[in-house]
Amino acid sequence: MAQQGSIRREGVEVGVLGATAVAAWFFVADLVAGHAFQTPYSLGLALQ
Secondary structure (H helix, E strand, C coil): CHHHHHHHHHHHHHHHHHHHHHHHHHHHHHHHHCCCCHHHHHHHHHHC
C-alpha cells in the first residue's frame, strides 16, 4: 500500500510541475508577442 501512495504523490508532483511549465511557456510567449496574459484572457472568454 505504501507503493500506491508514492505513485499518487509522484503523479501529483509531476502534474503540478507540468502545469506550471505550460503556464510559464504561455506567459513568456504572450510577453514576446507584446500582449501579456492574452492566452488566459482568451481561454476565459471561450468558457463564458
